[in-house]
Amino acid sequence: MRRSLLGLAVGLAVAATGMTPAFADEFTVADIEVEGLQRVSAGTVFSAFPVNIGEQMDETELADAIKSLFRTGLFTDIEASRDSGILILTVRERPSITSIEIEGNKNIETDMLMDALAGAGLQEGQVFRRATLERLELEILRSYIGQGRYNARVKATAEVLPRNRVAIRLDINEGTVAAIQHINLVGNRDFSDEQLRDLFELRTSSWWNSLTNSDKYARERLGGDLETLRSFYLDRGYLDFNVESSQVSISPDKRQVFIAIALDEGPQYTISEIRLRGNLIIDEEELRELIPVDEGDVFSRARMTAISETLAFRLGKEGYAFASVNAVPEPGEGNTAAVTFFVEPGKRAYVRRINFDGNVSTRDDVLRQEMTQMEGGIASSDRIEFSKSRLERLGFFKSVNVDTLPVPGTDDLVDVNYSVEEQPTGSLSASVGFSQDSGIILGANVSENNFFGTGKRVSFGVNVSDSVKSANISYMDPYYTVDGVSRGFSVFARKTDYQEEDITSYLLDEYGGRLTFGYPTDSITRLNFGLGYTLSKVKGGVFTSQEVSDFIDEEGDSFNNYFLFGSWRRSTLNRGVLPSDGYSHSLSLDVAVPGSDLTFYKVSHKTDFYFPLTDTNRWVLRTRTDIGYGDGYGSRSIMPFYEHFYAGGYGSVRGYQANSLGRRATNAVNDFSDPDPFGGNLLTEGSLELIFPTPFAGDSRSMRTAFFLDAGQVFDTDRGFHPSTDEVRLSAGVGFQWITAVGPLAFSLAKPLNDKPGDDTQIFQFSLGQTF
Numbered sequence: 092m093r094r095s096l097l098g099l100a101v102g103l104a105v106a107a108t109g110m111t112p113a114f115a116d117e118f119t120v121a122d123i124e125v126e127g128l129q130r131v132s133a134g135t136v137f138s139a140f141p142v143n144i145g146e147q148m149d150e151t152e153l154a155d156a157i158k159s160l161f162r163t164g165l166f167t168d169i170e171a172s173r174d175s176g177i178l179i180l181t182v183r184e185r186p187s188i189t190s191i192e193i194e195g196n197k198n199i200e201t202d203m204l205m206d207a208l209a210g211a212g213l214q215e216g217q218v219f220r221r222a223t224l225e226r227l228e229l230e231i232l233r234s235y236i237g238q239g240r241y242n243a244r245v246k247a248t249a250e251v252l253p254r255n256r257v258a259i260r261l262d263i264n265e266g267t268v269a270a271i272q273h274i275n276l277v278g279n280r281d282f283s284d285e286q287l288r289d290l291f292e293l294r295t296s297s298w299w300n301s302l303t304n305s306d307k308y309a310r311e312r313l314g315g316d317l318e319t320l321r322s323f324y325l326d327r328g329y330l331d332f333n334v335e336s337s338q339v340s341i342s343p344d345k346r347q348v349f350i351a352i353a354l355d356e357g358p359q360y361t362i363s364e365i366r367l368r369g370n371l372i373i374d375e376e377e378l379r380e381l382i383p384v385d386e387g388d389v390f391s392r393a394r395m396t397a398i399s400e401t402l403a404f405r406l407g408k409e410g411y412a413f414a415s416v417n418a419v420p421e422p423g424e425g426n427t428a429a430v431t432f433f434v435e436p437g438k439r440a441y442v443r444r445i446n447f448d449g450n451v452s453t454r455d456d457v458l459r460q461e462m463t464q465m466e467g468g469i470a471s472s473d474r475i476e477f478s479k480s481r482l483e484r485l486g487f488f489k490s491v492n493v494d495t496l497p498v499p500g501t502d503d504l505v506d507v508n509y510s511v512e513e514q515p516t517g518s519l520s521a522s523v524g525f526s527q528d529s530g531i532i533l534g535a536n537v538s539e540n541n542f543f544g545t546g547k548r549v550s551f552g553v554n555v556s557d558s559v560k561s562a563n564i565s566y567m568d569p570y571y572t573v574d575g576v577s578r579g580f581s582v583f584a585r586k587t588d589y590q591e592e593d594i595t596s597y598l599l600d601e602y603g604g605r606l607t608f609g610y611p612t613d614s615i616t617r618l619n620f621g622l623g624y625t626l627s628k629v630k631g632g633v634f635t636s637q638e639v640s641d642f643i644d645e646e647g648d649s650f651n652n653y654f655l656f657g658s659w660r661r662s663t664l665n666r667g668v669l670p671s672d673g674y675s676h677s678l679s680l681d682v683a684v685p686g687s688d689l690t691f692y693k694v695s696h697k698t699d700f701y702f703p704l705t706d707t708n709r710w711v712l713r714t715r716t717d718i719g720y721g722d723g724y725g726s727r728s729i730m731p732f733y734e735h736f737y738a739g740g741y742g743s744v745r746g747y748q749a750n751s752l753g754r755r756a757t758n759a760v761n762d763f764s765d766p767d768p769f770g771g772n773l774l775t776e777g778s779l780e781l782i783f784p785t786p787f788a789g790d791s792r793s794m795r796t797a798f799f800l801d802a803g804q805v806f807d808t809d810r811g812f813h814p815s816t817d818e819v820r821l822s823a824g825v826g827f828q829w830i831t832a833v834g835p836l837a838f839s840l841a842k843p844l845n846d847k848p849g850d851d852t853q854i855f856q857f858s859l860g861q862t863f
Contacts, residue, residue: 117147117148117149118147118148118149118173118176119145119146119147119176120142120143120144120145120146120147120148120176120178121144121145121175121176121177122144122176122177122178123137123140123142123144123177123178123179123180124177124178124179124180125137125179125180125182126179126180126181126182127181127182127183127184128182128184129184129254129255130184130187131165131166131182131184135163135165136160136180136182139159139160139162139163140156140157140159140160140180141155141156141159142156142178153171153178157169157171157180160180164185164218164220165184165185165218166182166183166184166185167183167184167185168182168183169181169182169183170182184218184255185218185219185220186218186219186251186255186256186257187216187217187218187219187255187256187257188213188214188215188216188217188218188219188256188257188258188259189215189252189256189257189258190215190258190259191205191208191213191214191215191258191259191260191261192258192259192260192261193205193260193261193263194260194261194262194263195262195263195264195265196261196263196265197265198235198238198240198265199231199234199235204231204261207227207230207231208227211223211226211227213227213259219249219257219259221249224247224249224259225247227247228245228246228247228261231245231261231263232244232245235265235266237309237310237311238268238309239268239269239307239308239309239310239348240265240266240267240268240269241266241269241341241345242266242267242269242344242345242346243263243264243265243266244263244264244266245261245262245263245264246261246262246263247259247260247261247262248260248262266345267346268307268308268309269307269308269341269342269345269346269347269348270296270306270307270308270346270347270348271293271294271295271296271306271307271308271347271348271349271350272295272296272342272347272348272349273295273349273350274288274291274293274295274350274352275349275350275351275352276288276352276354277351277352277353277354278335278353278354278355278356279354279356280356281356281359282356287320287323290316290319290320290323291316291319291320292305292312292315292316292319293305293306293308293312293313293316293350294306308339308348308350313337313339313350317334317337317352320334320352320354321334322392322393324356325391325392325393326391326392326393326394327359327389327391328359328360328361328389328390328391329356329357329358329359329360330357330360330390330420330422330428331355331356331357331358331422332354332355332356332357333354333355333357334352334353334354335353335354335355336351336352336353337350337351337352337353338350338351338352358426359389359426360389360390360420360422360426360427360428361387361388361389361390361426361427361428362384362385362386362387362388362389362390362427362428362429362430363386363423363427363428363429364386364429364430365379365382365384365386365429365430365432366429366430366431366432367379367431367432367434368431368432368433368434369432369433369434369435369436370434370435370436371434372406372409372411372434372436373405373406373409377405378402378405378434381398381401381402381405382398382402382432383398384398384430390420390428390430395418395420395430396418398418398432399416399417399418399432400416402414402416402432402434403415403416404472404473406434406436407470407471407472407473408471408472408473409439409469409471410439410440410441410469410470410471411436411437411438411439411440412440412470412472412495412505413437413438413440413497414434414435414436414437415434415435415437416432416433416434416435417432417433418430418431418432419431419432419433437502438502438503439469439503440469440470440497440503440504440505441467441468441469441470441503441504441505442464442465442466442467442468442469442470442504442505442506442507443466443467443498443504443505443506444466444506444507445459445462445464445466445506445507445508445509446506446507446508446509447508447509447510447511448508448509448510448511449510449511449512449513450511450513450544451513452513452541452543452544453487453511453513453541453544453546454544454545454546457541457544457545457546458482458509458511460546460570460575461478461481461482461485462478462481463477463478463481463614464477464478464507470495470505470507472495475493475495475507476493477614478493478509479491479492479493479509480665481614482509482511483665483666483667484662484664484665484666484667485541485546485667486540486666486667486668487511487513487514487540487541487546487667488511488512488513488514489512489513489514489792489793489830490511490512490792491509491510491511491512492509492510492511493507493508493509493510494507494508494510495507495508496508514668514792514793514830515830515831537549537550537551537552538550538552546569546570547566547567547568547569548565548566548567548569548579549565549566549567550563550564550565551563551564551565558587558588558589559585559586559587559588560585560586561583561584561585561586562583562584562585563581563582563583563584563585564581564582564583565579565580565581565582565583566579566580566581567579567607569609571608574611575610575611576608576609576610576611577607577608577609577610577619578606578607578608578609579606579607579609580604580605580606580607581604581605581607582603582604583601583602583603583604584601584602585599585600585601585602586598586599586600586601587599587600587601588632589632596631596632596634596635596636596639596767597629597630597631597632597635597636597639597733598629598630598631598632599627599628599629599630599733600627600628600630601625601626601627601628602625602626603623603624603625603626604623604624605621605622605623605624605654605656606621606622606623607619607620607621608620608621615661615662615663616659616660616661617659617660617661618657618658618659619657619658619659619660620655620656620657620658621655621656621657622653622654622655622656623653623654623656624651624652624653624654625651625652625654626649626650626651626652627649627650627652627731627733628648628649628650629642629643629648629649629650629733630648631643634758634759634761634764635759636756636757636758636759636766636767636769637756637757637758637759638732638756638757638769638810639732639756640759642731642732646688646689646731647688649688650687650688650689650731651687651688652683652687652688652689653683653684653686653687654681654682654683654684654687655681655682655684656679656680656681656682657679657680658677658678658679658680659677659678659679660675660676660677660678661675661676661677662674662675662676663675664699664701665701665708666792668830668835669792669793669795669828669830670701671701671703671708671709671711671782672701672702672703672708672711673701674698674699674700674701675697675698675699676697676698676699677695677696677697677698678694678695678696679694679695680692680693680694680695681693681694685725689723689727689731690723690724690725690726690727691721691722691723691724691727691729691730691731691734692721692722692724692730693719693720693721693730693734694719694720694721695717695718695719695720695774696716696717696718696719697715697716697717697718698714698715698716699713699714699715700713700714700715701713702714709783709784710781710782710783710784711781711782712779712780712781712782713778713779713780713781713782713797714777714778714779714780715776715777715778715780716776716777716778717774717775717776717777717803718774718775718776719736719773719774720772720773720774721734721735721736721772721773722772722809728809729772729809730772730809732769732770735769735770735771735772735805735807736770736771736772736773736774736805737749737750737752737753737768737770737774737805738750738752738753738774738776738803738804738805739751739752739768739803739820739851740853740856741837741838741839741856741857741858742858743776743801743803744776744801744802744803744804744820744821744822745799745801745822745824745826745839745841745856746801746822746823746824746839746841746842746843746846746852746853746854746856747820747822747843747846747850747851747852747853748851748852748853749856750768750770751768751850751851752768752803752804752805752820752850753768753769753770753771753804753805753806753807753812754769754771754806754807754810754812755767755768755769755849756768756769765849769807770805770807771805771806771807771808771812772806772807772808772809773805773806773807773808773814774803774805774806775803775804775805775806775814775819776801776802776803777801777802777803778799778800778801778802779799779800780797780798780799780800780826781797781798781799782795782796782797783796783797783798784796785827793829793830794827794828794829794830795827795828795829796825796826796827796828797825797826798823798824798825799823799824799825799826799839799841800821800822800823801821801822801823801841802819802820802821802822803819803820804818804819804820806818820843820845820846820850821843821844821845822841822842822843822844823841823842823844824839824840824841824842824854825839825840826838826839826840826841827839835858836857836858837857837858838855838856838857838858839855839856839857840854840855841853841854841856842854
């Protein structure tokens with residue numbers, strides 16, 4: 092006959108009081124049976140129920156066993172009975188969650204709420220605990236209150252379904268964010284309320300602030316503003332500054348917030364003494380040169396932090412990768428403070444491995460060729476950062492980041508991890524294209540600066556347009572030797588009808604090739620030199636200018652020229668494409684050597700400077716100059732006209748048509764059209780740009796927008812057109828550049844500022860495939 096032994100309530104009372112029940116007779120468990128199971132397996136019950144068959148137990152021990160089973164949280168009720176020696180457990184399972192539905196949420200994503208529910212054990216298929224749901228309801232409400240939504244409402248319901256199931260529903264009314272009506276500052280003497288409020292991200296309510304949501308209160312934003320306030324005072328020498336209290340009050344309708352902040356500014360401190368303490372490693376005088384503050388200067392925590400980082404970086408150059416430098420101010424008499432820099436170099440660190448991540452297309456060995464920091468060598472912060480700069484200058488990557496991480500279990504080894512994000516490194520012209528200057532283009536042209544990820548530069552193509560029919564192949568290996576000596580060659584064939592390029596009418600056929608070598612003289616300077624050959628054939632057009640006709644009559648129409656050329660380039664640009672810091676300086680010379688049909692030379696000098704205006708390099712001032720000169724030598728008094736420089740167009744003086752500047756050619760007899768540009772032997776160009784963040788594009792390194800002022804002109808000194816500031820053309824406008832999947836894209840809107848009658852102007856200009 093079944094006898095009831097102990098229910099859950101009795102078991103809890105026994106466990107709580109420690110009393111032995113009146114029916115605490117012992118019995119031997121011959122078997123255990125479980126009744127009432129639906130989803131929970133018997134094995135789960137037996138594993139949580141600490142009673143084995145054959146054990147002898149009394150009612151107190153049974154109460155403890157039931158309590159252990161109840162801790163699993165799977166049951167709402169457990170009753171024990173026995174039939175002779177058989178122990179029978181009758182259980183009532185908690186309901187399972189069959190579905191969860193959330194309605195009304197917009198500012199907190201459903202996935203985030205589902206993750207929070209799952210973390211609390213409320214998930215489809217899991218057992219349902221009402222207490223957990225109520226607690227989570229409160230936490231969600233607190234999250235909305237933290238956003239300033241004081242009138243938010245969260246209602247959780249659990250609908251009971253057949254077969255011991257429940258469906259959970261969360262109905263959320265997010266309400267509105269309380270708007271800040273007033274920010275009251277108390278205790279500030281040296282700075283006005285307006286100065287301090289301007290530091291805040293939070294603003295008082297107005298139509299504009301309502302539009303930008305800056306007047307919506309949030310606890311986290313207030314905390315950030317208070318930290319900004321502390322930094323403001325500490326950076327101006329107020330070492331004793333303290334926010335004594337910040338109180339937030341809410342209107343009865345919970346739609347308005349009033350903030351009161353009590354401040355204690357304290358006195359302003361100046362620096363009385365600069366001290367260096369600790370294991371300095373480097374000569375103290377050298378370290379003091381890196382501290383650009385003097386006694387009597389106002390103390391600034393920001394400057395002290397920057398100096399500490401500079402000193403730590405200097406120690407890092409010597410291999411002390413874990414060097415720590417802390418600036419500690421010690422207030423003294425008369426509102427002065429002595430600043431002590433405590434230097435702890437730690438152990439000198441060595442590089443175990445250099446790792447690369449993100450280079451999907453580019454091979455590791457290409458990146459390793461740019462490393463000045465070697466594996467196994469002393470970990471120099473200077474070399475690690477310079478290696479990063481060299482990777483950025485390749486132009487293969489949109490971004491490059493480096494982390495120096497200690498090797499676990501050691502105190503003198505680090506791994507250097509470079510992570511890169513690749514970007515398009517070439518340009519591709521489809522079989523049908525269009526150029527603003529050359530019209531319809533048929534053909535294919537592929538240029539790749541990172542050929543199959545090898546770092547080699549390869550280009551080849553065939554093009555047919557209104558003005559040019561060409562074929563070319565070029566190749567450059569920047570690491571022909573392990574010392575960084577480069578080698579390249581190019582072969583080309585080109586037929587050009589310059590009348591279609593809006594230049595004086597003549598035809599030019601050229602065939603030739605070049606062999607080039609480059610040699611690095613230091614980490615940022617490179618010499619290039621080589622030789623080449625060009626066969627040039629000139630033919631007059633329909634209305635050939637008088638200058639071209641005279642040249643052909645005097646010199647002939649076919650020329651074999653042999654070239655020697657060299658160049659010097661020094662660059663500290665931080666990136667190979669769209670740089671934002673550093674400079675590039677280059678000088679080049681091409682000479683048609685004696686033995687050529689024509690002897691002449693061309694020399695060019697180019698500069699490109701970038702001056703960051705902000706720490707993030709998002710606002711940058713750029714200056715660019717390009718000066719070229721050419722002339723004949725020996726028995727030749729002038730350079731060939733087909734080697735002239737031209738100016739105007741994108742990449743030159745925007746706002747004027749390509750190649751249109753300079754003195755015009757002399758029309759042939761019976762040619763009554765406007766004279767065409769003829770170019771010249773002297774080129775002068777310059778540009779000033781203000782680079783600013785591209786609207787709606789974020790901090791993208793593949794896009795650039797700039798206001799510009801261009802100036803330039805081409806002069807022909809052989810015909811008496813000598814340099815004159817009156818002849819220099821100016822333009823201003825805005826330009827946009829973008830690294831796309833098929834090559835660099837750029838366009839500009841420019842307004843000529845001093846164009847003269849006869850100038851060919853062009854407000855909108857674009858370029859696809861031209862390297863910036």
